[in-house]
Amino acid sequence: MLSAQSAPAAPPKRRKWLTDDTLTSLSLVVSFVLLCVFFASQTPYFLTQANLSTIASTIAIVGITSIGMTLVLITGGVDISVGSVAALSGVVTSLLWLEHGIPLGVATVLGILAGGLVGLLNGAIVTYLKINPLITTLATFSIVRGLAFVLSEGQTNLLSNEAFNFIGRGTVAGIPFSLIVMLTLYLIFFFVLRYTSFGRNLYAIGGSPQASRLAGIAVTRHLLIVYVISGLLAAFSGIINVSQLASSAPRAAVGLEFTVITAVVLGGTSLAGGKGTLIGTLIGVIILRTLDNGLVLMQVSSFYQDVARGFVLILAVGFDQIRLKFGQLQRSKGA
Amino acid sequence: MMANQMNGAPLLEMRHIHKSFFGVKVLDDVSLSLRKGEVLALLGENGAGKSTLIKILNGDYTMDSGEIYLGGQHVQFHEPRDAEAHGIRMIYQELHYAPDLSVTENLLLNELPHGRGFPGRYAIDWRRAREMALARLKLLDLAIEPDVHMRDLPVVERQIVEIVKALSAEAQIIVMDEPTAALTPPEVEMLFGIIRNLCAQGVAIIYISHRLDEIFDIADRVTILRDGQHVATQAVAEVTMASVVELMVGREIEARRKTIEVGGGAAQVVLEVQNLTRQGAYEDVSLKVHAGEIVGVFGLIGSGQLSLTRSIFGAERPDAGSILVDGSACTIRHPQDARNAGIGFVPVDRKVQSLIMGQSVRKNVTLSNWGRLARMGFFQQGVEKQHTQHWIDSLGIRMAGDMEVPIRFLSGGNQQKSVLARWLEANVRVLILNEPTWGVDVGARSDIYDQLEALAQSGLAILLVSSDIQEILSVCQRILTIYRGRITAEFLRDQVTKDQLLAGAAGETL
Numbered sequence: 001m002l003s004a005q006s007a008p009a010a011p012p013k014r015r016k017w018l019t020d021d022t023l024t025s026l027s028l029v030v031s032f033v034l035l036c037v038f039f040a041s042q043t044p045y046f047l048t049q050a051n052l053s054t055i056a057s058t059i060a061i062v063g064i065t066s067i068g069m070t071l072v073l074i075t076g077g078v079d080i081s082v083g084s085v086a087a088l089s090g091v092v093t094s095l096l097w098l099e100h101g102i103p104l105g106v107a108t109v110l111g112i113l114a115g116g117l118v119g120l121l122n123g124a125i126v127t128y129l130k131i132n133p134l135i136t137t138l139a140t141f142s143i144v145r146g147l148a149f150v151l152s153e154g155q156t157n158l159l160s161n162e163a164f165n166f167i168g169r170g171t172v173a174g175i176p177f178s179l180i181v182m183l184t185l186y187l188i189f190f191f192v193l194r195y196t197s198f199g200r201n202l203y204a205i206g207g208s209p210q211a212s213r214l215a216g217i218a219v220t221r222h223l224l225i226v227y228v229i230s231g232l233l234a235a236f237s238g239i240i241n242v243s244q245l246a247s248s249a250p251r252a253a254v255g256l257e258f259t260v261i262t263a264v265v266l267g268g269t270s271l272a273g274g275k276g277t278l279i280g281t282l283i284g285v286i287i288l289r290t291l292d293n294g295l296v297l298m299q300v301s302s303f304y305q306d307v308a309r310g311f312v313l314i315l316a317v318g319f320d321q322i323r324l325k326f327g328q329l330q331r332s333k334g335a
Numbered sequence: 336m337m338a339n340q341m342n343g344a345p346l347l348e349m350r351h352i353h354k355s356f357f358g359v360k361v362l363d364d365v366s367l368s369l370r371k372g373e374v375l376a377l378l379g380e381n382g383a384g385k386s387t388l389i390k391i392l393n394g395d396y397t398m399d400s401g402e403i404y405l406g407g408q409h410v411q412f413h414e415p416r417d418a419e420a421h422g423i424r425m426i427y428q429e430l431h432y433a434p435d436l437s438v439t440e441n442l443l444l445n446e447l448p449h450g451r452g453f454p455g456r457y458a459i460d461w462r463r464a465r466e467m468a469l470a471r472l473k474l475l476d477l478a479i480e481p482d483v484h485m486r487d488l489p490v491v492e493r494q495i496v497e498i499v500k501a502l503s504a505e506a507q508i509i510v511m512d513e514p515t516a517a518l519t520p521p522e523v524e525m526l527f528g529i530i531r532n533l534c535a536q537g538v539a540i541i542y543i544s545h546r547l548d549e550i551f552d553i554a555d556r557v558t559i560l561r562d563g564q565h566v567a568t569q570a571v572a573e574v575t576m577a578s579v580v581e582l583m584v585g586r587e588i589e590a591r592r593k594t595i596e597v598g599g600g601a602a603q604v605v606l607e608v609q610n611l612t613r614q615g616a617y618e619d620v621s622l623k624v625h626a627g628e629i630v631g632v633f634g635l636i637g638s639g640q641l642s643l644t645r646s647i648f649g650a651e652r653p654d655a656g657s658i659l660v661d662g663s664a665c666t667i668r669h670p671q672d673a674r675n676a677g678i679g680f681v682p683v684d685r686k687v688q689s690l691i692m693g694q695s696v697r698k699n700v701t702l703s704n705w706g707r708l709a710r711m712g713f714f715q716q717g718v719e720k721q722h723t724q725h726w727i728d729s730l731g732i733r734m735a736g737d738m739e740v741p742i743r744f745l746s747g748g749n750q751q752k753s754v755l756a757r758w759l760e761a762n763v764r765v766l767i768l769n770e771p772t773w774g775v776d777v778g779a780r781s782d783i784y785d786q787l788e789a790l791a792q793s794g795l796a797i798l799l800v801s802s803d804i805q806e807i808l809s810v811c812q813r814i815l816t817i818y819r820g821r822i823t824a825e826f827l828r829d830q831v832t833k834d835q836l837l838a839g840a841a842g843e844t845l
Contacts, residue, residue, distance in 0.1 A: 191713070194714075195709075195713045195714040195716075196709060196713065196714060197708070197709050197714065200698065200714070203691075203694065203698075204691050204694065204698070204702055207691035207692070207693050207694055208687070208690070208691050208692070210687060210688050211687065211688055211689050211690055211691055211702075212691070212702070213650070213669075213670055214648070214650060214670055214680055214682055214688050214689065215670070215674075215689075215702045215703045215757065216670045216671045216673065216674030216675075216703045216761070217670075217671065217702070217703075218669065218671045274691070274693055274694075275693070
């Protein structure tokens with residue numbers, strides 16, 4: 001024990017594929033299967049095709065926002081403003097179309113860009129003013145939500161257009177379009193994180209911003225880009241939300257940040273930065289979505305759903321901690 | 336044992352201490368004795384075993400074999416609390432205090448007095464606390480205001496408050512680890528006044544410092560360790576600076592000296608710094624490093640050399656002056672500019688500033704060069720592994736396992752070699768190193784020196800900043816001394832003596 005401070009402990013001897021990341025993913029998959037078995041035994045509707053396609057068509061909002069959140073958490077930051085950004089993009093898009101007569105396609109793009117702008121603001125405050133990301137995005141969380149109310153004057157706007165509806169409700173060969181977009185984004189960012197120097201730099205920055213900077217990595221630029229990505233993806237989720245509801249409301253996507261952070265952390269991404277995978281996040285998102293769906297089918301009150309979600313988070317992270325501690329114990333015994 | 340005949344039983348005796356980490360002997364039969372009221376200087380190079388010995392005394396480490404006697408009694412310390420209960424106090428280089436609490440609160444951290452009676456006993460009696468603090472400060476005739484926040488005190492006074500805190504609980508022995516590293520000369524005098532005062536009251540002090548000149552001012556005896564072995568214990572009156580250095584260093588310097596031929600001269604200037612100034616850190620610094628040359632900057636810690644190198648690398652902004660690489664001026668605003676200009680940087684604190692501790696050796700080695708290992712934006716993992724393996728082999732980086740092992744599991748020397756590999760992989764032409772062998776054991780140290788020499792021979796321009804005189808003399812061909820942010824002298828290695836270097840680092844003009 002005493003040697004731990006002065007001399008390096010022997011590294012863990014493990015099979016190559018059995019990394020911490022794969023273990024986390026494996027335990028998540030097991031929990032997911034158990035969850036499905038449980039729901040299937042409780043309600044006959046759970047495994048029906050109609051229900052599964054409900055799950056599939058409503059997963060994109062949390063799923064897409066979680067990609068951005070994973071990137072931000074890997075750098076050691078956090079983005080609380082995603083729910084507000086999702087609402088803002090919907091409001092901006094609908095106002096530009098309905099009141100300013102801008103073509104819907106252009107309005108949609110501008111709505112998404114508005115989210116990117118908020119992300120840029122977040123990134124600039126975090127990097128240049130050096131304000132803690134939690135505080136920064138807590139502030140923009142409030143500012144942007146307020147802005148959505150101011151712009152819309154608190155009104156809900158109906159918004160229906162065939163092409164626009166397709167984003168959230170359309171299907172391609174029976175598969176929801178939003179799901180296809182989500183999976184494509186996961187694929188893209190999976191490769192970005194794993195195989196580009198940009199992605200690898202994010203892990204390095206999360207591991208040690210100081211060392212990364214002194215290794216010649218443009219830390220500021222990376223952080224700006226990451227917050228912009230998070231803003232853009234949250235805004236895109238907001239568009240999907242509007243398309244699914246056929247209306248834009250300043251109240252939209254309340255609490256999205258909570259669900260998203262839960263999913264990402266559930267997927268094994270560390271709040272301390274430097275660790276996390278998109279596969280983990282994807283599984284985390286699926287588990288949360290399944291949990292919500294199953295509880296609805298079991299006719300559990302929505303109040304209890306919040307309670308359940310909180311418990312799942314603590315269980316998942318607690319389990320991970322125990323596993324880590326157990327692993328360390330074994331290592332120090334071996335050393 | 337040696338002291339027994341002279342002064343009765345010594346206050347503290349550590350006898351035949353042995354300690355190994357993973358089969359590497361760190362302490363080999365080391366003995367030490369300390370008398371009441373004396374200052375014993377504990378000297379040795381980095382890695383000689385000083386801090387291990389002190390940590391054993393403090394109960395931080397357990398020894399493999401050996402005995403500790405305190406006032407003639409055999410004692411065993413299992414944790415720092417045990418040592419504290421026996422009146423042994425540590426004052427570390429990094430101070431441990433709460434900056435936003437007052438001096439009073441810091442002094443009485445664990446024993447703030449409470450009032451009496453029903454509501455009173457649940458509240459702190461601030462008036463009495465203040466009086467208690469004042470009384471303790473008075474013990475050493477100190478005029479420090481007890482209500483001031485620690486943050487607002489000058490460093491030396493913070494240090495003194497720490498000493499008072501250590502005293503407050505009946506200290507018999509105080510160990511001071513580099514207490515003057517951050518102090519100015521008048522402050523050092525002030526600290527010495529306190530130490531003398533303490534000794535007059537019977538407290539014994541173990542004093543660790545790299546500033547050898549101080550030893551002659553403050554210590555009564557010196558104990559010198561080298562490579563984990565006790566080399567000598569002598570009265571200060573019987574030694575000279577030169578004899579102490581020789582005992583600390585052994586004969587290694589002379590042996591190394593012959594191996595290097597003088598380079599530079601006709602070779603091309605790769606790095607040139609002109610009149611670089613940063614207010615409050617360094618002033619009007621000009622220097623040149625040729626291809627194939629190792630230039631040393633020698634100075635005591637805190638002489639501005641750190642800030643200077645950080646500025647060359649773009650991690651700090653200089654106020655004036657210019658930096659030229661290959662004769663053309665570079666605008667270096669950020670570290671990435673420096674990297675792109677072909678400058679690599681090895682910072683002091685490897686664990687915080689160089690390494691991503693949780694990531695693998697491979698990822699750490701390629702950290703500065705990820706861009707170049709990608710093709711069409713995609714990472715070539717095979718190429719990356721090849722390159723990493725190349726550096727592992729050629730620099731002799733040793734690790735338990737393969738290159739996927741997290742770098743925190745490597746020893747200090749191997750970690751430092753990985754940092755070297757990172758910059759070699761990034762293909763730099765200039766390498767700036769800050770105290771590259773701090774916390775690196777002796778064997779790995781000479782390994783690193785060999786690597787630096789080989790790199791210089793292959794055409795790299797190397798600027799080495801160190802406060803370790805032996806290191807400077809071992810590897811550098813040209814040596815600049817720095818004192819309070821100014822370059823005071825320049826020497827060719829073959830024409831300089833240690834005394835000249837020390838004089839330059841002490842600001843004496845020759």
